[in-house]
Amino acid sequence: MQTLSKPATKLTCYHCGDDCLNDNIKQEEKIFCCAGCKTVFEILDANNLCDYYDLEKNPGIRMEKPVAQEKFAFLDNSEIQKQLLRFSDGNTSKIELTLPQIHCSSCIWLLEHLNQLNDSVLQSTVNFPKKEISVTYKEQDFGLRQLVELISSLGYEPEINLSLNKEKTEGKINRSLIYKIGIAGFCFGNIMLLSFPEYLAREASALYDYKQFFGYLNLVLVIPVVFYSASEYFQSAFSGLKNKIINIDVPIALGIITLFLRSGYEILSHTGAGYLDSLAGLVFFLLVGKWYQSKTYRTLSFERDYTSYFPLAVNVLQNEQEHVINVNDLQKGDLIRIRNEEIVPADAVLKSGKASIDYSFVTGESEPVSVDEGELIYAGGRQRGASIELSVEKEVSQSYLTQLWNHKVFGRDFSSITSMVDVAAKYFTVAILFIAIATGLYWYFSSPELVFNTFTAVLIIACPCALALTIPFALGSAIRLFGKAGLYVKNTATIEQMAKVNCIVFDKTGTLTENDHSTVQFKGNELSEEQKTLIKSLANQSSHPLSKVITSHLNSDLLEIRQYKEFSGLGVSAIVKGKEVKLGSAAFMQLNHVEEFGTVVYAEIDGIMLGKFYITKPYRKGIGELLTKLNEDISLHVLSGDNESEKNVLQKMFPAKASMHFNCAPMDKLNYIDKLQKNNNKVLMIGDGLNDAGALKQADIGLAVSENLNHFSPATNAITEGKNLFKLHDYLSFSKSSMTVVKISFVISLLYNVIGLSFAVQGLLSPLIAAILMPLSSVSIVVFVTLATSLLAKNKF
Structure with missing residues (x-):
């Protein structure tokens, strides 16, 4: 008697989802393809981070083998660390790393929970579009090498580029998308060619006898289109549904699979030719549209323009004279002067003065850090105290400075129109699914041959992309135009x-009032040359408009000062040449019942009131x-x-x-x-x-x-x-006009969808045409809001 063996069960890795040759590598009844994947699971399990596996199915990156022990030994080199670190004060460091392996929400979740894997990690933030992670960590017992090894052990080995001329990836072409377009286009063209017997519909045609054979060939050709070229739509739709989110790719994926299954059924059952030409064309034009959108968005991107229009200035010392220049013109070796409350624009070495640096922009911690002469001060630090002189070590990163300005430590929550649009887009997709189903049911009873075309056309033509794109491009363009103005x-x-x-x-x-053309008059005892020098040396340390006016008014030399203090809204004090000098308001000088007329700054040396500066500023x-x-x-x-x-x-x-x-x-x-x-x-x-x-x-x-x-x-x-x-x-x-443009574009987007749907539900729009129109609608909205804001700005400014 013949024994029937059970078909072998396909074994897949619990971590990365790859096939396993056997079940030799196990942990808690879970099978892994290699020791590397098992190691990552053990790390996550030991730290109670297995929620990682709940966000995505097999979200991990395959670890062919553990990271070699000495691979990142070069990161122990202090010179290399200086080149890579964004910030380091001996206790806390910050670095930004590129992780090409980031691909899903699970990756983001895991990488932003590094602090649970090691207490030395203070904060980690992922920039998903750029596939970058910013990590702030404590240096004690945990160096840069250990951090990189930790991240690599999870399957996210960083790309570390030590070249000074780091290659920009902004303009790189997405080769994967190009390959998918190429395959979809090749298959689309050949499927159309093999569908000629169906197009001619003549039984007497010489090709008609091969119609069924050509149908099988078409079915073979469409497989790579569906399972390779269109794979991202299925992955995105599945990921969204698993997280209980109906994203825009759900109706697209549903339309593709519907056409594929229906066509396969008709060809294999010999009941029809299917819709494989429409399916291949649909995927091809969707991908071409995706590429064109990406190209258009890069061209109209406002981030690059925005940072270049941000005119931060800095005081540069040349031949002992102070000049104000744009930070973009700073070069390595330039000597700059930073006063109280001013930002250090680039990594620089302290040459003179006493530095007390507030790194709250960089780390969120406002406790000042003392820096000695010869030590490095990192970009983004704010000087608290007397002016200091620095020698620039690195070129200015304009985008880094504006990124610090937007640090979440200084942010606040606004009820934004963006959140309303996100909610509208979500319900929009759900509504489209209902309309598509209703359309399919209607045509099933009226004209069954139109069911799949109409059902798919509805799913494809209606797109909330235009809604989602309106705000970033309209207001992004407005930011750029504001900068120009x-x-x-x-x-x-x-x-x-x-x-x-x-x-x-x-x-x-x-x-x-303006500081230029101010008039200054001193009332009190006539100031000696020494007193003028003492007062100017103190006033020169402050960035306050009145201090600047007094500095310009007094024609005397500058002396070194000690114990500089600035009291917001009151005054300043310091020790100059062994004497205590104070400048400020009557309240700062503790003067009672003083009648004042105009803007007044009192001057005091060693407790003796010298008089007051009357300052008249033109409006x-x-x-x-x-x-x-x-x-x-x-x-x-x-x-x-x-x-x-x-x-x-x-x-x-x-x-x-x-x-x-x-x-x-x-x-x-x-x-x-x-x-x-x-x-x-x-x-x-x-x-x-x-x-x-x-x-x-x-x-x-x-x-x-x-x-x-x-x-x-x-x-x-x-x-x-x-x-x-x-x-x-x-x-x-x-x-206000920019927000009006946003609202108008919403209306245009809504009209587009209503008109498109009206044709689709009537069976007057094929899935192929819908695939062409969908990306064009998004691009047209982007072009409209960009041109509209530009024209408005031209009229306003």
């Missing part, structure tokens, strides 16, 4: 908030006209730390209903804005970015106004130079 905004959410502003709060000094050109325009639909307020001497002048400039408050401390300004917000106002605060940091952060939008953009604050959402303040009404108007 002199306003540098933090992100797209800032533009959304600007469009809602109904209340503006102005600081006076350095905002409504910026165009302010009166600006305030008239703003008054039409926005309430205006003035919060000044100065006395009321300028009140009459301001009352003539501002509308009668404007609210004005003087002698305001920094906390007073913050509390005032908080009160406005509690009355449902969207507040724009405009200040100098230094003394108004608290108020700028409290406001819905914080706009810093500066004469030279050599410092920017995490509290601000936008920065502009003082000479551009008269454009404020145009800036706000353009933000």
Whole structure:
């Protein structure tokens, strides 16, 4: 009697999903293809990170063999570490690594939980589109080599490029997509050629006898189209459904599999020729559309333009003279001066001065770090104290500085229109599935031969992509155009908030007034040359507009200072040539019941009051006209730390209903804005970015106004130079117009889908034409919003 053996069960690796030749490598009844995959599982299991396997099916990367023990030994070299690290203070380090193996949500989840694998990892953040990870870690007992070995042991071996001229990957062609297009196009052309007997529909034709044979050939040709060229649509759809998300690829994948199964059934049962030409053409044109979209988006990408328009400036010392230049013009070896509260724009070595560096931009920790002469200070650090001189070691990374500006430590949550669009897109896809099913049922009873064409056409033609693309391209283009017009905004959410502003709060000094052409008069005992030198040496350390005016006014030498301190909104002090020098307000000098007229700065040396500087600053050109325009639909307020001497002048400039408050401390300004917000106002605060940091952060939008953009604050959402303040009404108007463009594009997208669906449900649109129209709709929306914002900006600016 013959014994029937059971068919062999296919063995797959629990970690990566590859085939296993046998079940020799096991762990907890789970089978692995190699020792490497088993090792990764053991690491995750030991650290309670097996939720990794719940997010995706077999999400891991195959580990052919464990990482060689000495492979990353070169990372112990201190010179190589300096070249790779973004930041290191001896205790904490930060690095960005490229991980080409990142491919799904499980990868992101695992890599952002590295701190559970090793306590020395403080934070890890994945940039999925760039396939990069940023890791902040403690250096004690855990170096760069150990970090890279840890990441590599999980199957994500980094690409480490030690070349100074790192190759840019931005313009690289996605070769996998090109191969898929090539295969789909080849099969599409041949399937059409082999379908000629069906097209001719003549039984007398010489080719008609081969019709069935050609059908089988077509079925063979379409297999690589479905299972290779269209594989990403199935993977994305499956991944979304597994995570209970119906993404845009679900209806596309459903349409493809429906056409394939129906065609296969008709050909094998000899009941018809199927729709394989339409299926191959559908996949081909979808992929061509995907490539064209990618090419268009790269061309219109705003990120590159945005960073290049961001004009951070820095003070460079040449022949002992100070010059302000754009940071992009900095070169290795340049000597730069950084004052209190200013940002170090590039990695540089401390040459002179006492550095106390706040790295909150880089690490989120605001505790200052002391740096000695000869030691390296990393880009993004902020000096706290007297000015320092540095020698530039590395070229400036503009994109890195703007990335620091957007650090999540300084972010805040906004109710964004983006979240509403995401929800709309999700329900949109669900609605399309219902419409497709209803269409299929209708034609099943009316004209069965149209069921599959109409069902698939509905699934393909309706696409929420245009909805999703509108905001990043419309507001991204607006960011770039704002930059050209002199306003540098933090992100797209800032533009959304600007469009809602109904209340503006102005600081006076350095905002409504300009530092150039200021007049200075000293009242008190006549200053000796030594006293002038002491006062100027102190004033030169501060970035405050009044300090800069005093520095320019006094014609004397500069001395080295010690124990420099700056008190926001009050004054500064230091030891100069062994004497205590103080500059500041009456409150800072502890003077009571003093009547002041105008902007006043008191000077004191060793406890002896010398007198006071009266400073008269002209108001910026165009302010009166600006305030008239703003008054039409926005309430205006003035919060000044100065006395009321300028009140009459301001009352003539501002509308009668404007609210004005003087002698305001920094906390007073913050509390005032908080009160406005509690009355449902969207507040724009405009200040100098230094003394108004608290108020700028409290406001819905914080706009810093500066004469030279050599410092920017995490509290601000936008920065502009003082000479551009008269454009404020145009800036706000353009933000509203940009949001209008977004809404119009939504309507266009909706109309496109309604019109397309109306043709598809009537059976007037083939899946092939739908595949051509779908990417064109997205591209047309992108082109529309880009051109519309450009035209609006041309009219405004």
